[in-house]
Amino acid sequence: MRLVSILFALILGISIIAIPQNEVIAFSDQQITRGAYGDDVIELQARLQYLGFYKSKIDGKFGYNTYWALRNFQEKYGLPVDGVAGTKTKKTIAGYSDYDEKWVKAQLNAGNQFTYYGSIPLDQQVNKGTATGGSGSGSGGGSSSGTSNNNGTQTQVPPKYTERDLQLIANAVYGEARGEPYEGQVAVAAVILNRLESPDFPNTISGIIFQPLAFTAVADGQIWLEPNDRAKEAVIDAMNGWDPSENALYYFNPKTATSKWIWSRPQIKQIGEHIFCS
Amino acid sequence: MKTWLVVLTIAVIGLGAYSIDLHGDKEDLQRTVLAQYTDKLTDASEKLSHLQRSVSQSLLFQDEQAIHSELDSVWRLSSEVRSSIANIPIGQELSNEWMNYLGRLGDEAKRTAKTGDYNAWREKMPQVSTNLQSLSDEWSAATVDFYKHNGKMDVWLQQVDNKNPNTNFDKVKDTLKGYGEKDFPLTLSESDWQKKIELKALQDAEITEKEALEKVKYLFPVIKGATFTVTKSSDTAPYPFYHIQFHQGIRLGYIDLTVKGGHLLSYLVERPVDEAKQSQEEILKKAKEYAKKLGMEDVAYVESRENHQAWHVTFARVHPGDNALIYADGVQLKLAKDTGELLGANAMEYIQEETIKPQTAKPIDWKTFFQDDIQVQEVKNIYTDNGQFEQRLCYEVIALRDGKTQETFRVVIDAENHNVLKVEYLT
Numbered sequence: 001m002r003l004v005s006i007l008f009a010l011i012l013g014i015s016i017i018a019i020p021q022n023e024v025i026a027f028s029d030q031q032i033t034r035g036a037y038g039d040d041v042i043e044l045q046a047r048l049q050y051l052g053f054y055k056s057k058i059d060g061k062f063g064y065n066t067y068w069a070l071r072n073f074q075e076k077y078g079l080p081v082d083g084v085a086g087t088k089t090k091k092t093i094a095g096y097s098d099y100d101e102k103w104v105k106a107q108l109n110a111g112n113q114f115t116y117y118g119s120i121p122l123d124q125q126v127n128k129g130t131a132t133g134g135s136g137s138g139s140g141g142g143s144s145s146g147t148s149n150n151n152g153t154q155t156q157v158p159p160k161y162t163e164r165d166l167q168l169i170a171n172a173v174y175g176e177a178r179g180e181p182y183e184g185q186v187a188v189a190a191v192i193l194n195r196l197e198s199p200d201f202p203n204t205i206s207g208i209i210f211q212p213l214a215f216t217a218v219a220d221g222q223i224w225l226e227p228n229d230r231a232k233e234a235v236i237d238a239m240n241g242w243d244p245s246e247n248a249l250y251y252f253n254p255k256t257a258t259s260k261w262i263w264s265r266p267q268i269k270q271i272g273e274h275i276f277c278s
Numbered sequence: 279m280k281t282w283l284v285v286l287t288i289a290v291i292g293l294g295a296y297s298i299d300l301h302g303d304k305e306d307l308q309r310t311v312l313a314q315y316t317d318k319l320t321d322a323s324e325k326l327s328h329l330q331r332s333v334s335q336s337l338l339f340q341d342e343q344a345i346h347s348e349l350d351s352v353w354r355l356s357s358e359v360r361s362s363i364a365n366i367p368i369g370q371e372l373s374n375e376w377m378n379y380l381g382r383l384g385d386e387a388k389r390t391a392k393t394g395d396y397n398a399w400r401e402k403m404p405q406v407s408t409n410l411q412s413l414s415d416e417w418s419a420a421t422v423d424f425y426k427h428n429g430k431m432d433v434w435l436q437q438v439d440n441k442n443p444n445t446n447f448d449k450v451k452d453t454l455k456g457y458g459e460k461d462f463p464l465t466l467s468e469s470d471w472q473k474k475i476e477l478k479a480l481q482d483a484e485i486t487e488k489e490a491l492e493k494v495k496y497l498f499p500v501i502k503g504a505t506f507t508v509t510k511s512s513d514t515a516p517y518p519f520y521h522i523q524f525h526q527g528i529r530l531g532y533i534d535l536t537v538k539g540g541h542l543l544s545y546l547v548e549r550p551v552d553e554a555k556q557s558q559e560e561i562l563k564k565a566k567e568y569a570k571k572l573g574m575e576d577v578a579y580v581e582s583r584e585n586h587q588a589w590h591v592t593f594a595r596v597h598p599g600d601n602a603l604i605y606a607d608g609v610q611l612k613l614a615k616d617t618g619e620l621l622g623a624n625a626m627e628y629i630q631e632e633t634i635k636p637q638t639a640k641p642i643d644w645k646t647f648f649q650d651d652i653q654v655q656e657v658k659n660i661y662t663d664n665g666q667f668e669q670r671l672c673y674e675v676i677a678l679r680d681g682k683t684q685e686t687f688r689v690v691i692d693a694e695n696h697n698v699l700k701v702e703y704l705t
Contacts, residue, residue, distance in 0.1 A: 030558065030559075031557060033558060034581075034582075035558065035589075036558050036584050037584045038554075038584070055683045055684060056705070064676070064686035064705065065684055065686065068655075068678060068686070069684070155586070156583040156584065156585055158583070159688070159702050160702070182530065182531075182548040183523070183546060183548075199381045200375075200377050200378045201364075201374070201377055202361070203381075207364050212315075212365065212367035213369070213435075214370070233586070236585055240592075240624075241592075241610040241626070242544055242546055242622060244532060246517075246543070247516070258439060260439065266512075266514035266515070266516075267515070268511060268514070268516075269515065270512075271532075
């Protein structure tokens, strides 16, 4: 019994010496890599920046900037260099860095531009109200901070689109089709994206949406209503390739359409109140 | 009674004043909008004349530098006229015709500057120059219509919406249509692309509505007990398909299947998603299994993106000859973050299946291709569109510039002629 106690004390002692002082309960237990987003990514970016490996914006999106920073960290600390934040990598990062979750989240929620370098006092690293950053609660978000959508950065869109595109199309979808089934909302977003690919239309999202006489929601001002999460989700699906309109370039509500020309277009299908045509 | 009369009189006078004020505001606003439209219209008319001159001037020179300068002007002006026309309320059809004609002219100038095929330009452009002159004249005559309405936008808009062609703008539209088809006919690659997206290559036997439903239940067993509503695409749709809407408990969605062969076009389900419980690793594993279950055995993983409720995972067909990824034959899956359930599948591009012509990959020395401070991190062989509707074998390079901040680029280079086709800034 005495031997067991000595052995236990020895193990405990070794553990305390071996683990760097600043290790805390950190991250969730999930492994994350490129494509992930959320609280775990925010923590990973902050800790990598604390150690000087990550030089970009802390935004909770595991993109290439996070990937290279992580690989460099893994290389320096003798870990397998794979750009994947697994248990061992997370534990090592947590052991060598500090993470003031409350402070980081406060900056993100306030929309401040900030960095989190370990060598600089925190109050010297904030530029208030100038960021486009936001917090998230993604797959790694074991201790999720909720679902706040700060400045729209809780979304990841394919590289050819921007968050501005997402916001603008979501406004159009909400203004044009908020009473329609989800499929119909994705279809309206897809029509806008199909126009972007077509030589017959302006070549920017803004140009397409604000083309005179193109969308009713622009004419009656409903485009300025704040879109809900459903409309945004519909746009994300369309940006990722879904097109329930089957390549349509136009749609109209047969009950309210005043244009006679629109009836001459070849029709494809009807979803809810909208007829989609090419 | 007398008091009421006074109150009523004051109210009527107040309302009248308010109404006059409101009317004045509305008129001010209309005048502002009209001024902006007029500005764009005048701008388009002026630049159209400049564009015509530039096309004509491009035919003057043999000297490469002088031609390039004119080609640049044609490209820039066509884009500017396009932008001005996009901001004028002239009716969708006329706007479309203009966009198309000017876009093609600009593309032709850009392509000529890039390829140096000046003979083709010289052969085609004399006719284009003449046509542009006549379009410019017709356009100038038509714009008079716009100014006729004494600032009354509603009268103008009624005219735009008129079914029977009765304005000079309608004449411009007809002329443009004729010129567009003659001056810039569809290239072979464009017409192949058109056939591809209209699924002309599908030659399978037609399936019935009942067979379509059986296929849906087989592919997506999670909704086999759903209530289905099946409709067929309109007769004027480019390809016939079954549009199957379903409802099962919390799940609401649709599936589109081609009538020929019952191929999956797309599937999407909407349901509430609980807190994330699936790890990224589990999601990717499940996505690969779903792709297999849907019969897409010849695809490989490309990328994934996590969002609020779901993961979007992309796959692309692997070329059987050289294992390069064919990005145009992509498949997208959407998986719920709570259970990993398949919430969507998009196989529209996958079933269009590209025809790949044999091509040779010539090696590139990255040290001389990129600047000294660029590190090449990954190189992948892929097939992608070169902007002229041709699938080209390319090197997809992930390059890193490690300066004050790290910058990552995705550079796509034609493997045969080493032209840079795309550069994307990755974050």
